[in-house]
Amino acid sequence: MTTVTAPLARGLAARVSPIEGLQQTMTLAWRALVQIRHNPWELVDFSIQPIIFTLLFTYVFGGAISASTGKYLTYALPGILVMNMFFVTMYVGMGLNTDLTKGVFDRLRSLPLARWAPLAGRITADLLKQVWSIVLLLSTGVILGFRIGTTVLHVLAAVVLILVFALAFSWVSVLVGVLAKGPEKVYLLGMTTLFPVTVVSNVFVPTETMPGWLQAFVKVSPVTLLANASRGLMVGGPITGPALGSLLWAAMILVVFVPLSLCALKLRV
Amino acid sequence: MTHAIWTEGLVKRFGGTVALGGVDLAVRTGTVHGLLGPNGAGKTTAVRVLATLLRPDAGHATVGGYDVVRDAHQVRQLIGVTGQYASVDEALTGMENLQLIGRLLGMSRRDTKQRARELLARFGLSDAAGRAAKTYSGGMRRRLDLAASLVGRPHMLYLDEPTTGLDPRSRLGLWDLVRSLVADGVTVLLTTQYLEEADELADELAVIDHGRVIATGTPEELKAKTGARSLAVRPADPVDVPVVISVVGQLAGVAPEVDGLVVTAPVTDPAVLPAAVRRLDNAGVVITELTLRNPSLNEVFLSLTGRPTEETTHTEQTEGALT
Ligand SMILES: Nc1ncnc2c1ncn2[C@@H]1O[C@H](COP(=O)(O)OP(=O)(O)OP(=O)(O)O)[C@@H](O)[C@H]1O
Ligand SMILES: [Mg+2]
Numbered sequence: 294m295t296t297v298t299a300p301l302a303r304g305l306a307a308r309v310s311p312i313e314g315l316q317q318t319m320t321l322a323w324r325a326l327v328q329i330r331h332n333p334w335e336l337v338d339f340s341i342q343p344i345i346f347t348l349l350f351t352y353v354f355g356g357a358i359s360a361s362t363g364k365y366l367t368y369a370l371p372g373i374l375v376m377n378m379f380f381v382t383m384y385v386g387m388g389l390n391t392d393l394t395k396g397v398f399d400r401l402r403s404l405p406l407a408r409w410a411p412l413a414g415r416i417t418a419d420l421l422k423q424v425w426s427i428v429l430l431l432s433t434g435v436i437l438g439f440r441i442g443t444t445v446l447h448v449l450a451a452v453v454l455i456l457v458f459a460l461a462f463s464w465v466s467v468l469v470g471v472l473a474k475g476p477e478k479v480y481l482l483g484m485t486t487l488f489p490v491t492v493v494s495n496v497f498v499p500t501e502t503m504p505g506w507l508q509a510f511v512k513v514s515p516v517t518l519l520a521n522a523s524r525g526l527m528v529g530g531p532i533t534g535p536a537l538g539s540l541l542w543a544a545m546i547l548v549v550f551v552p553l554s555l556c557a558l559k560l561r562v
Numbered sequence: 563m564t565h566a567i568w569t570e571g572l573v574k575r576f577g578g579t580v581a582l583g584g585v586d587l588a589v590r591t592g593t594v595h596g597l598l599g600p601n602g603a604g605k606t607t608a609v610r611v612l613a614t615l616l617r618p619d620a621g622h623a624t625v626g627g628y629d630v631v632r633d634a635h636q637v638r639q640l641i642g643v644t645g646q647y648a649s650v651d652e653a654l655t656g657m658e659n660l661q662l663i664g665r666l667l668g669m670s671r672r673d674t675k676q677r678a679r680e681l682l683a684r685f686g687l688s689d690a691a692g693r694a695a696k697t698y699s700g701g702m703r704r705r706l707d708l709a710a711s712l713v714g715r716p717h718m719l720y721l722d723e724p725t726t727g728l729d730p731r732s733r734l735g736l737w738d739l740v741r742s743l744v745a746d747g748v749t750v751l752l753t754t755q756y757l758e759e760a761d762e763l764a765d766e767l768a769v770i771d772h773g774r775v776i777a778t779g780t781p782e783e784l785k786a787k788t789g790a791r792s793l794a795v796r797p798a799d800p801v802d803v804p805v806v807i808s809v810v811g812q813l814a815g816v817a818p819e820v821d822g823l824v825v826t827a828p829v830t831d832p833a834v835l836p837a838a839v840r841r842l843d844n845a846g847v848v849i850t851e852l853t854l855r856n857p858s859l860n861e862v863f864l865s866l867t868g869r870p871t872e873e874t875t876h877t878e879q880t881e882g883a884l885t
Contacts, residue, residue: 305628305636313668320665328653331694396649400710403613404666405638562615 306405314407321401321414325388326421339384339426343377344433350497351437358498363438370434371451371523372496375516377426378459379491383483385419385463386470390479393471398562412558416463423459427452442529451526454536458519461543464550471557491516515542566591566718566749567612571621574607574773581607583773584621589751589766594744596764596781597753598862604773605753606646609722612751613643626717642716646723646753648703649710652696656687656706659695663713674713681709684739686732700727708736718749725759737762757856761785769866777866785857786830793834794826795842796851806849809841824851 309317329335347370355365392398392411401411431439431448441448466483473479493507494516500508511517519542521535567589574582581604589595597605610616612623614634622629628636650659657678664674682691685705690698695706704727711719721740725733740750740763754760760767761781769777769784777784785791793814797806806825810818813834814827835854842849857865 305639307633308635316668317666320662323665324651324654324658324662327658328651331653331655331696391653392651395652396645396647397651399615399645400643400649400663401666402615403638403641403643404663404714405635406666 309405309407309410311407314410314413317406317410318413318417321410322417322421325415325418328388335384339377339381339422340429343373343380343426343430346377347373347430347433347437354497361438363440366434366437366439367442367528368499368524369497370430370439371527372494372516372520373434374427374430374451374455375458375519375523376491376494376496377430378423378455379462379487379516380483381423381426382419382459382462382466383479383487384422384466385415386466386468386473386479386483387476388415388418389467389470390473390476393561394475402562412467415467416460419463420456420459423456424452427455441527443527447526451523454522454526454539455519458515458539458543461546461550464547464554467554468550468557471554471561490514494520496520515539518542564591565589567595567623567625567751569608569612569621569623572608572611572618572623573620574604574611574616574618580773582611582618585770585773585775587768587775589749591749592744592747593765594740594750594752594763596760596767597751597770598755598757598760598767599753599770600755602772603770605770606722607773608770609643609645609720609751609753613641613720614638615643640717642711642714642719644704644708644711644719644721644724646726648700648707650695650698650703650706653694655692655694656682656698656709657691659706660709660713663710667714669713677713681712685709686735701729701732704728705732708739712743716748718751719743721750721752723753723755725754725756757781757862761856769862771866784862791829791832791857792826792855793829793838794824794851794853794855795838795849796824797842798848798850802845802847805845805847806842809838809845809847813838813841829854 347366350369350373351362351366355362355369359365359368389398389412392401398411435441466479469479469482473482494511494514496516500511500517503511515538518535518538521530522532522539524530525532525535565588567587569585569587572582572585572587573580583604585604585608587595587608597608599605607616611618612625612630614630614637617631622631624630625637626640628640630637651662654662660678660681661674664677665671669677679688679691682688685708687702687705687709690702695703698706704724708721708724725736728736737759740752744750750763752760752763764781766780767778767784768775793810795806795810797803800823803820803823803825807818807820810825810827814829816827818825818827820826832854835852838852
């Protein structure tokens with residue numbers, strides 16, 4: 294009985310077309326969003342938490358740092374948007390890690406999908422979460438006294454810039470998600486590293502108020518650059534320099550973390 | 563004769579561990595093929611290679627004529643996989659889990675919904691369809707996992723210890739399901755640690771141990787090879803023990819063993835069971851226990867390898883923990 298069988302079903306597709314891959318990505322993004330319905334804490338996490346944060350900083354620090362809370366918010370809100378973006382990217386890693394530890398990733402790998410669809414689906418869903426929390430934060434800000442100093446187009450450009458950076462930074466989250474033992478580890482690591490990294494920037498206070506050694510660090514931090522670019526686009530001030538700096542950071546992160554993440558993923562599964 | 567699955571010299575190592583040490587399998591189309599082996603034998607590894615989830619280090623495997631490494635995408639269009647551990651999205655409902663798979667497979671929204679409903683009903687999950695899977699019991703998750711592997715109407719279905727953790731009713735239900743799938747032309751590769759299950763379902767078996775196939779054949783052939791089942795009789799009255807010994811001895815053709823009131827002897831012909839009942843009844847013996855026991859996996863191993871499975875105790879512990 295050494296007959297090797299002829300193909301059972303002839304004419305099976307050899308690969309996925311890009312359109313199909315895109316549809317699969319959308320389906321997987323849909324799924325990541327539906328998950329929120331059964332996990333309302335996540336919604337609280339990326340909706341209410343940033344608002345509380347904004348309120349806290351505006352009313353606790355605002356008065357001390359600036360003449361009025363409205364004025365302080367106008368300084369701080371673009372940076373708070375940036376800071377929040379970093380935290381929201383954590384959900385990419387957490388979701389991916391859950392899929393890996395629960396075996397869902399294997400199930401997806403056993404289906405005839407585009408190889409990139411599972412990751413792309415996660416990142417797409419994350420971008421939607423990002424848009425949602427940016428809209429939420431901006432609205433809260435405007436209610437509390439934030440004043441846009443430029444045009445709507447400028448504000449949109451700031452949002453796009455933040456999203457482009459989020460796209461790049463998601464790959465750091467992917468790596469953490471692949472390496473971590475469990476989703477709660479991703480959360481813990483994210484919180485403990487992102488908090489100092491984002492606070493050591495000019496999101497809350499101008500760089501000039503810090504000691505010299507810290508200034509050197511703060512000035513090149515991607516958080517500062519992105520916050521400056523957003524401030525420039527939303528409130529007014531220099532745009533090109535910080536925007537290019539932010540994009541350079543995004544490019545560097547992609548160059549380093551895309552291959553690293555894909556390699557780690559290959560080793561894990 | 564065509565083979566749905568064909569492997570030759572499949573090797574997979576994990577560091578120093580040889581999980582598969584050259585596995586040859588030939589699974590005929592439209593049959594149930596059992597992979598029988600103790601913990602760590604390499605069953606899951608073999609299934610994962612055939613499911614394109616692991617790359618073999620050497621040897622090759624074809625599924626439906628497609629190479630699992632070179633034509634992985636085609637293989638994925640043919641197979642349905644239920645892994646050893648349920649792989650459902652706990653944050654989605656049962657319905658959404660199945661819809662996700664259907665949509666990913668390119669089915670229309672309507673077809674997906676209909677197929678999902680049909681499968682949920684078939685697995686007794688209709689009432690739980692709208693609940694998040696994290697609220698499901700272990701057995702319900704396993705059934706949802708099975709349903710998920712059937713959404714795309716696969717030509718080949720891999721079931722890795724599918725009845726572990728299922729209650730007896732669900733287990734029988736699964737056996738029925740496997741039989742009806744095979745009647746529809748599906749080829750099933752099933753791993754199990756239970757000879758009873760393999761006996762019930764499999765047309766052919768491969769016994770694996772330490773990553774090697776140590777025996778193949780139909781369940782009947784294997785049982786014949788591995789020796790007898792045993793007939794055990796316990797009379798109600800101790801006075802009847804000598805009569806029972808003589809009846810059982812005649813039927814078995816060898817001197818029975820006596821342990822307290824239980825008289826046991828190895829037998830090969832299943833017809834001894836009714837014969838024993840008749841003769842004991844004629845002799846006026848009232849019996850409280852009469853069983854014909856299959857050889858256990860352990861006994862199969864003992865006779866195939868001359869040693870018991872190393873991890874039998876471990877197996878039992880795991881079972882206990884899961885039920
Ligand atoms: N990812 C892995 N990394 C390292 N070793 C592994 C890995 N997967 C399996 N092994 C090893 O390969 C061997 C075969 O494992 P496998 O899971 O295939 O056994 P099995 O027959 O399915 O056992 P069980 O009945 O316990 O499910 C074992 O020694 C196991 O420790
Ligand atoms: Mg296994």
